[in-house]
Amino acid sequence: MxxxxxxxxxxxxxxxxxxxxxxxxAVQAPTFAAVEPASVPAxxxxxxxxxxxxxxxAAQWQRLLDEVRGCRLCPLHATRTxxxxxxxxxxxxxxxxxxxxxxxxxxxxxxxxGAAGQLLDAMLRAIGLDRRTNVxxxxxxxxxxxxxxxxxxxxxxxxxxxxxxxxxxxQPKIMLAVGRIAAQNLLGTDAPxxxxxxxxxxFGEQQTPLVVTYHPAYLLRxxxxxxxxxxxxxxxxxxxxxxxxxATDGNRS
Ligand code: URA
Numbered sequence: 001m002x003x004x005x006x007x008x009x010x011x012x013x014x015x016x017x018x019x020x021x022x023x024x025x026a027v028q029a030p031t032f033a034a035v036e037p038a039s040v041p042a043x044x045x046x047x048x049x050x051x052x053x054x055x056x057x058a059a060q061w062q063r064l065l066d067e068v069r070g071c072r073l074c075p076l077h078a079t080r081t082x083x084x085x086x087x088x089x090x091x092x093x094x095x096x097x098x099x100x101x102x103x104x105x106x107x108x109x110x111x112x113x114g115a116a117g118q119l120l121d122a123m124l125r126a127i128g129l130d131r132r133t134n135v136x137x138x139x140x141x142x143x144x145x146x147x148x149x150x151x152x153x154x155x156x157x158x159x160x161x162x163x164x165x166x167x168x169x170x171q172p173k174i175m176l177a178v179g180r181i182a183a184q185n186l187l188g189t190d191a192p193x194x195x196x197x198x199x200x201x202x203f204g205e206q207q208t209p210l211v212v213t214y215h216p217a218y219l220l221r222x223x224x225x226x227x228x229x230x231x232x233x234x235x236x237x238x239x240x241x242x243x244x245x246x247a248t249d250g251n252r253s
Contacts, residue, residue, distance in 0.1 A: 057169060061090060064165055068142045073158040076143035081106045083143055086166060088136030093240065094129055095172035095208075096120070097163070098215065099181040100141035102148055111137045112216075119216040120178065123229065127237045136170055138163060140185050156185050167204055174240045175208050179215025186210065197232055200239055209243060211236040 068083040077083075084101040087110045104114035112120045121131065129135040141151045141159050151159075167175075177183040180193045187201055187210070196212040203210045213232035214225055 057090075060165075060169055064162065064169070068162055071142065071159075071162075074143070074155045076141070076145060076155060079146045080143040082109050084109055084111055084139065085142060085162075086136055086138035087111055088131045089133065090136065090170060092134055092136040092170065093173040093244075094135040095167065095170060095175045096124070096135055096137045096178060097175060097182050097186065098137070098139045098178050100139050100148075100151055101144040103144065105139075106144035111139050115220060116215070116217040119220060123216065123233060126230070127233050136166075136172065138166055140182050150181060151185070160185070164204060167206070167208065171206070172208060173243055174236065175203055175210040176236050177210060177212045179218065182215075183212040187212075197228070198235065209239060211239060 065085050068085045071077060071083050080101075084105050098112060098120075101111060102114050102116070105111055105117075111117070120137075124130065124135055131137055140163060141155055142162055143155075143159070145151055145155070175186075177186050183193060183196050184190055186203055187196065189196070193212065193214065199211075201210040201212070202208065211232065213236070214222075214229045219226050219229055
């Protein structure tokens with residue numbers, strides 16, 4: 001990334017200095033992995049296996065999208081405009097997870113498109129990520145809680161299986177939980193955010209490495225903590241680099 005462009009993103013998240021410690025990461029698309037046993041119809045026997053597999057994965061994404069859009073598993077369906085599945089390339093190494101759609105997200109059907117989303121985009125761009133090319137963004141809840149209240153445990157319980165299916169399809173190499181609500185619900189803890197930041201957790205059946213940082217909406221209210229968020233982002237980037245280069249000890253240096 002051009003230095004001027006990077007500085008622009010850092011300015012947007014309120015960081016004045018940028019000191020590169022390691023070479024810039026190259027975020028590469030992973031090869032697609034199978035998520036369910038394949039049953040190949042006789043007529044498709046001559047179709048290359050990878051193409052069949054890719055078609056099956058695409059069909060599963062579509063099924064998931066349809067289910068989320070039509071979901072009535074919790075009472076939020078009565079007040080939302082639409083279910084919001086996620087955004088980004090479906091081969092992204094990075095998965096960012098927030099809390100739930102807000103008013104703008106509920107209206108437009110895409111996560112993090114309001115003011116907090118603009119800050120999130122700037123934060124991600126500062127570490128070379130962009131929802132159009134190499135990061136997938138989703139929420140714990142797919143439906144907006146009225147007045148942006150905190151998700152209720154029964155809503156999270158109903159909705160989390162959608163995220164688990166998303167992760168199975170996406171197979172991210174690293175997850176970034178933004179905010180206390182996302183972090184606590186993903187990690188099944190009520191520990192404060194301050195205790196969850198700065199180390200590598202693991203999530204789900206694949207034990208995907210997961211790093212925690214502040215929610216951009218919180219950072220808009222508390223700009224003094226942007227510097228700590230920048231530390232978290234650099235930490236997440238270094239974890240990713242180590243994961244893709246070799247082993248990580250999981251601790252901030
Ligand atoms: N806050 C979130 O946690 N998610 C969104 O999609 C928007 C705001």
